[in-house]
Amino acid sequence: MQFALIPQKVSGVLANISAVRRSKGYSEEYMADIMNMPQDTYTGIEAGNIALTLQNVIEIAFIFQIDTASLLTLDIPKLPILRLVI
Template sequence: MQLSTIHVKVSGVTDNIRHIRRAKDYTQAYMAQHLDISQTTYSNIESGSVALTLDRFLAIAQILDVDTKELLAVPMPENNFPAVDQSFED
Protein backbone atom coordinates (compact mmCIF):
# COMPACT_ATOMS: atom_id res chain seq x y z
CA MET A 1 0.00 0.00 0.00
CA GLN A 2 1.40 3.38 -0.99
CA LEU A 3 1.49 6.16 1.56
CA SER A 4 -0.65 8.34 -0.69
CA THR A 5 -3.53 5.85 -0.55
CA ILE A 6 -3.87 5.95 3.23
CA HIS A 7 -6.95 7.95 4.08
CA VAL A 8 -7.10 10.34 6.98
CA LYS A 9 -10.22 9.43 8.94
CA VAL A 10 -10.30 11.70 11.95
CA SER A 11 -13.50 13.28 13.12
CA GLY A 12 -13.45 17.02 12.75
CA VAL A 13 -10.47 17.30 10.40
CA THR A 14 -12.49 18.75 7.55
CA ASP A 15 -14.19 21.12 9.99
CA ASN A 16 -10.76 22.31 11.11
CA ILE A 17 -9.64 22.73 7.51
CA ARG A 18 -12.76 24.75 6.68
CA HIS A 19 -12.42 26.91 9.79
CA ILE A 20 -8.74 27.72 9.15
CA ARG A 21 -9.36 28.31 5.42
CA ARG A 22 -12.11 30.79 6.22
CA ALA A 23 -10.01 32.48 8.92
CA LYS A 24 -7.29 33.04 6.31
CA ASP A 25 -9.92 34.34 3.88
CA TYR A 26 -9.08 31.65 1.32
CA THR A 27 -11.82 30.51 -1.04
CA GLN A 28 -12.45 26.93 -2.04
CA ALA A 29 -11.42 27.95 -5.56
CA TYR A 30 -8.06 29.21 -4.21
CA MET A 31 -7.45 25.93 -2.39
CA ALA A 32 -8.51 23.87 -5.40
CA GLN A 33 -6.20 25.81 -7.70
CA HIS A 34 -3.22 25.18 -5.42
CA LEU A 35 -4.12 21.50 -5.11
CA ASP A 36 -4.59 21.22 -8.89
CA ILE A 37 -8.15 19.89 -8.52
CA SER A 38 -11.57 21.30 -9.33
CA GLN A 39 -13.43 23.51 -6.87
CA THR A 40 -16.18 20.88 -6.79
CA THR A 41 -13.71 18.19 -5.76
CA TYR A 42 -12.30 20.46 -3.06
CA SER A 43 -15.82 21.21 -1.81
CA ASN A 44 -16.48 17.46 -1.66
CA ILE A 45 -13.31 16.99 0.40
CA GLU A 46 -14.46 19.59 2.93
CA SER A 47 -17.94 18.06 3.10
CA GLY A 48 -16.54 14.56 3.55
CA SER A 49 -18.07 13.26 0.32
CA VAL A 50 -14.59 12.49 -1.04
CA ALA A 51 -11.91 10.74 0.98
CA LEU A 52 -9.04 12.94 2.10
CA THR A 53 -5.81 11.22 1.12
CA LEU A 54 -2.68 11.70 3.16
CA ASP A 55 -0.99 13.47 0.25
CA ARG A 56 -3.85 15.97 -0.02
CA PHE A 57 -4.01 16.38 3.74
CA LEU A 58 -0.31 17.30 3.83
CA ALA A 59 -0.71 19.64 0.84
CA ILE A 60 -3.67 21.39 2.48
CA ALA A 61 -1.65 21.91 5.66
CA GLN A 62 1.15 23.42 3.57
CA ILE A 63 -1.21 25.74 1.67
CA LEU A 64 -2.84 26.86 4.93
CA ASP A 65 0.62 27.21 6.48
CA VAL A 66 -0.30 25.24 9.59
CA ASP A 67 1.14 22.25 11.36
CA THR A 68 -0.73 19.04 10.64
CA LYS A 69 -1.36 18.72 14.39
CA GLU A 70 -3.52 21.83 14.18
CA LEU A 71 -5.71 20.19 11.55
CA LEU A 72 -5.99 17.02 13.61
CA ALA A 73 -6.72 18.80 16.88
CA VAL A 74 -10.04 18.01 18.48
CA PRO A 75 -11.41 20.93 20.47
CA MET A 76 -11.85 20.13 24.15
CA PRO A 77 -15.37 20.91 25.33
CA GLU A 78 -15.64 23.16 28.34
CA ASN A 79 -16.38 21.39 31.60
CA ASN A 80 -15.04 18.16 30.18
CA PHE A 81 -14.30 16.83 33.65
CA PRO A 82 -16.66 16.48 36.58
CA ALA A 83 -16.31 18.99 39.38
CA VAL A 84 -13.87 17.97 42.06
CA ASP A 85 -14.58 18.71 45.70
CA GLN A 86 -11.43 20.44 46.84
CA SER A 87 -12.45 20.81 50.47
CA PHE A 88 -10.43 18.41 52.53
CA GLU A 89 -11.16 17.58 56.13
CA ASP A 90 -8.53 16.10 58.39
Protein backbone atom coordinates (compact mmCIF):
# COMPACT_ATOMS: atom_id res chain seq x y z
CA MET A 1 0.00 0.00 0.00
CA GLN A 2 1.31 3.47 -0.87
CA PHE A 3 0.34 6.69 0.90
CA ALA A 4 0.41 10.01 -0.92
CA LEU A 5 1.25 13.15 1.02
CA ILE A 6 -1.29 15.93 1.54
CA PRO A 7 -1.16 18.12 -1.61
CA GLN A 8 -0.63 21.47 0.15
CA LYS A 9 2.37 20.03 1.98
CA VAL A 10 4.02 18.54 -1.10
CA SER A 11 5.53 21.73 -2.56
CA GLY A 12 7.42 22.44 0.68
CA VAL A 13 8.66 18.87 0.90
CA LEU A 14 9.80 18.96 -2.73
CA ALA A 15 11.65 22.23 -2.09
CA ASN A 16 13.36 20.59 0.89
CA ILE A 17 14.36 17.54 -1.14
CA SER A 18 15.75 19.69 -3.94
CA ALA A 19 17.65 21.95 -1.52
CA VAL A 20 19.25 19.05 0.34
CA ARG A 21 20.08 17.20 -2.87
CA ARG A 22 21.82 20.25 -4.32
CA SER A 23 23.64 21.01 -1.04
CA LYS A 24 25.05 17.49 -1.07
CA GLY A 25 26.07 17.79 -4.71
CA TYR A 26 23.84 14.91 -5.76
CA SER A 27 22.43 14.96 -9.29
CA GLU A 28 18.93 13.78 -10.15
CA GLU A 29 20.61 10.97 -12.10
CA TYR A 30 22.52 9.88 -8.97
CA MET A 31 19.33 9.87 -6.90
CA ALA A 32 17.48 7.87 -9.54
CA ASP A 33 20.29 5.31 -9.68
CA ILE A 34 20.32 4.84 -5.91
CA MET A 35 16.53 4.62 -5.78
CA ASN A 36 16.54 2.13 -8.68
CA MET A 37 14.21 4.14 -10.89
CA PRO A 38 14.51 5.87 -14.25
CA GLN A 39 15.90 9.39 -14.08
CA ASP A 40 12.76 10.85 -15.64
CA THR A 41 10.72 9.29 -12.84
CA TYR A 42 12.89 10.85 -10.14
CA THR A 43 12.90 14.18 -11.98
CA GLY A 44 9.11 13.97 -12.22
CA ILE A 45 8.80 13.32 -8.49
CA GLU A 46 11.02 16.25 -7.58
CA ALA A 47 9.19 18.50 -10.08
CA GLY A 48 5.84 17.50 -8.61
CA ASN A 49 4.62 15.83 -11.79
CA ILE A 50 4.69 12.32 -10.29
CA ALA A 51 3.15 11.58 -6.88
CA LEU A 52 5.55 11.77 -3.96
CA THR A 53 4.83 8.90 -1.61
CA LEU A 54 5.76 8.54 2.02
CA GLN A 55 7.93 5.60 0.97
CA ASN A 56 9.82 7.93 -1.39
CA VAL A 57 10.32 10.49 1.38
CA ILE A 58 11.64 7.86 3.79
CA GLU A 59 14.05 6.49 1.18
CA ILE A 60 15.25 9.97 0.19
CA ALA A 61 15.79 10.92 3.84
CA PHE A 62 17.83 7.75 4.31
CA ILE A 63 19.99 8.58 1.27
CA PHE A 64 20.50 12.14 2.57
CA GLN A 65 21.19 10.84 6.09
CA ILE A 66 18.65 13.29 7.45
CA ASP A 67 15.65 12.76 9.69
CA THR A 68 12.47 12.10 7.69
CA ALA A 69 10.58 14.57 9.87
CA SER A 70 13.01 17.31 8.84
CA LEU A 71 12.16 16.81 5.18
CA LEU A 72 8.47 16.92 6.03
CA THR A 73 8.38 19.85 8.44
CA LEU A 74 11.30 22.24 8.08
CA ASP A 75 11.62 25.02 5.52
CA ILE A 76 15.16 23.97 4.60
CA PRO A 77 15.70 26.44 1.73
CA LYS A 78 15.20 29.29 4.23
CA LEU A 79 17.64 27.89 6.79
CA PRO A 80 21.14 28.74 5.51
CA ILE A 81 22.86 27.39 8.62
CA LEU A 82 21.09 24.05 8.27
CA ARG A 83 22.06 23.86 4.61
CA LEU A 84 25.71 24.16 5.64
CA VAL A 85 25.35 21.32 8.15
CA ILE A 86 23.54 18.92 5.83
